[in-house]
Amino acid sequence: MEKPSVIINGQVFSRELFDTFMTEFKESFAHTSLSVEAAFDDINECESELNAIRNQEVYDFYRLLGRPERRKIDNYLRCSIVYYGCVNSVLPFNFNPNWTNREIAEIFHEHFKYMLEDARYVLKFDDKGNFLPGDTHREIGRLFRLAFSKKNIVDKAYNMKKDHLNAFDYARSLSDIGVPEIITINSIVNDSNPEKEVGFKHVNNVITGASFQVSDKALVPIEMQRLLAEYRQDFGLDIKDYREHGISLKERNERILKLFEKEAIFHIRFERIHPFADGNGRTGRIIMNKHLLDLGLPPVLFTDDMTDYYKKAIEQFDYEGLARFMRISSSQQLISWISQKKAGVRPVRVSPTNDQLAELVPKKEEHKTFSKQVHYY
Numbered sequence: 001m002e003k004p005s006v007i008i009n010g011q012v013f014s015r016e017l018f019d020t021f022m023t024e025f026k027e028s029f030a031h032t033s034l035s036v037e038a039a040f041d042d043i044n045e046c047e048s049e050l051n052a053i054r055n056q057e058v059y060d061f062y063r064l065l066g067r068p069e070r071r072k073i074d075n076y077l078r079c080s081i082v083y084y085g086c087v088n089s090v091l092p093f094n095f096n097p098n099w100t101n102r103e104i105a106e107i108f109h110e111h112f113k114y115m116l117e118d119a120r121y122v123l124k125f126d127d128k129g130n131f132l133p134g135d136t137h138r139e140i141g142r143l144f145r146l147a148f149s150k151k152n153i154v155d156k157a158y159n160m161k162k163d164h165l166n167a168f169d170y171a172r173s174l175s176d177i178g179v180p181e182i183i184t185i186n187s188i189v190n191d192s193n194p195e196k197e198v199g200f201k202h203v204n205n206v207i208t209g210a211s212f213q214v215s216d217k218a219l220v221p222i223e224m225q226r227l228l229a230e231y232r233q234d235f236g237l238d239i240k241d242y243r244e245h246g247i248s249l250k251e252r253n254e255r256i257l258k259l260f261e262k263e264a265i266f267h268i269r270f271e272r273i274h275p276f277a278d279g280n281g282r283t284g285r286i287i288m289n290k291h292l293l294d295l296g297l298p299p300v301l302f303t304d305d306m307t308d309y310y311k312k313a314i315e316q317f318d319y320e321g322l323a324r325f326m327r328i329s330s331s332q333q334l335i336s337w338i339s340q341k342k343a344g345v346r347p348v349r350v351s352p353t354n355d356q357l358a359e360l361v362p363k364k365e366e367h368k369t370f371s372k373q374v375h376y377y
Contacts, residue, residue: 016347039157054121159192214274260323300329
């Protein structure tokens with residue numbers, strides 16, 4: 001059965017093509033978050049430090065060795081890395097010098113297998129090509145700290161990005177957004193943060209560099225309720241359906257701009273309330289784009305070169321300026337989608353989710369004649 005088409009600002013897209021565009025948008029959307037992008041910048045910085053200690057000539061020499069010698073060196077590297085994992089308290093037990101190579105290998109592959117390739121770049125040999133265990137062990141100590149730090153940084157960056165995408169998908173699945181849903185969106189945004197707070201902020205916070213004060217933690221619940229109530233009343237703006245037949249192009253554009261003004265007011269007030277301990281910007285922009293898509297309008301991106309203007313609009317409560325800015329970004333998104341559609345971009349085949357796969361699995365009671373050896377996953 002063919003899925004219904006999607007209409008965005010009067011343009012018709014097949015559901016498959018629209019899903020492809022949204023997948024691309026979400027990738028860009030995640031990286032426009034300063035917090036997410038800063039986490040990925042940390043990966044590059046850590047990678048630069050690792051490059052400073054990697055020795056390509058040593059690695060090339062290692063590759064030229066015979067298999068027995070490489071196996072012997074790799075066993076030593078695993079042992080050395082596990083040792084540093086113990087002395088740096090990464091592992092919850094002390095190093096046992098009586099462990100067998102097999103026991104060392106099992107611990108290594110469970111916790112540190114990502115380090116082996118890098119470890120081969122810091123090997124030490126004498127002038128005659130003989131392996132130097134002691135010197136190598138000291139280099140592994142330097143490598144361990146950097147490689148383990150990089151793994152944590154990589155995990156943090158990709159988890160932040162994953163949380164951002166999951167929160168956006170959750171928001172898009174909602175028929176309406178109220179206070180409980182906003183709290184859930186923020187919770188998903190911060191899902192991988194071990195220090196995340198559940199619910200509204202427990203301690204007063206500030207926006208660095210802002211001249212205004214954000215709402216006191218005690219006032220957040222009532223101010224959020226007021227914000228949503230006034231949003232549903234259009235903030236007193238003259239909101240009319242831009243999809244009404246028979247209106248002029250000028251009238252249509254003016255009505256669309258009013259919708260962007262409504263979203264800009266909501267977003268600025270949300271950010272100035274700053275209801276959460278962390279993830280306010282990400283949460284606010286997810287809600288903004290959820291609202292726009294529900295209105296049949298393209299979503300918006302605030303890229304690096306727009307950051308100063310975006311912050312200034314919030315600082316000065318310039319909702320009209322922010323609305324115009326949002327309108328431009330939204331229009332650019334639509335132009336890109338139309339161009340790709342005309343160019344014949346093919347929809348990306350999306351793998352079904354686990355939930356969707358579960359729907360395809362026959363129910364046990366419907367197949368009582370099956371063998372007992374048939375399992376349902």
